[in-house]
Amino acid sequence: MSADGVLDTLAAICLIAGALLSVAAGVALARFPDLLFRMHAAAKPQVLGLLLVLLGCALRLRNGVDITTLVLVGAFQLATAPVAAHMVGRTAYPHHDIRRDLLLTDEFAPHAERIGADRDGAPRPSVPAAAPQER
């Protein structure tokens, strides 16, 4: 098998693995019960799947300029996905229906209480005052 054949086979494996991870993210989005769980699916398997697809594309194109563009796309994805997930989670926490019974620990609750007290002069009633449990 020539070097081109080996690289094409590796590219095919990377493409299929990335597509499978995308399907995993889609299944998780459709079935998970809560916004925070869905954010996990959107932030981790989806980014890894996209990076694998970009790696497969780079292995198949084998060209300096194209590989630079693909690295740029991957770097953007890696830099922006945590920021977007952080902002969505921070927006969702005090207002939306989060399944607090499914949370193992909630380290943000004391901070949210303090922020709510600073903003309103009184703690927000929607945030439970329970201290985070040590695990």
Place this chain on the structure above:
Amino acid sequence: MSIVAVTVTALLALAGALTLVRIIRGPSILDRAVATDVLLAVIVAAIATEAAYSRDATALPVLVVLAVLGFVSSVSVARFAARKKDAK
């Protein structure tokens, strides 16, 4: 390589369909924002697969634009939802 292309296309179509289910059903606007972000990533993966299949790098700059656009859309929807809830 064509078998790989068909397989990847079918898998990405399944992922996109499941993501669309969440966009339609999502109870809050933030669910829809997260699902739209994932749908955009699936579209980026599909365009990259097409570029890899045909060995044609014409569509690669589109990937850069889409990668930035997903971030901007998700962050702006989050800010918009927060402001609307605060004004209430």
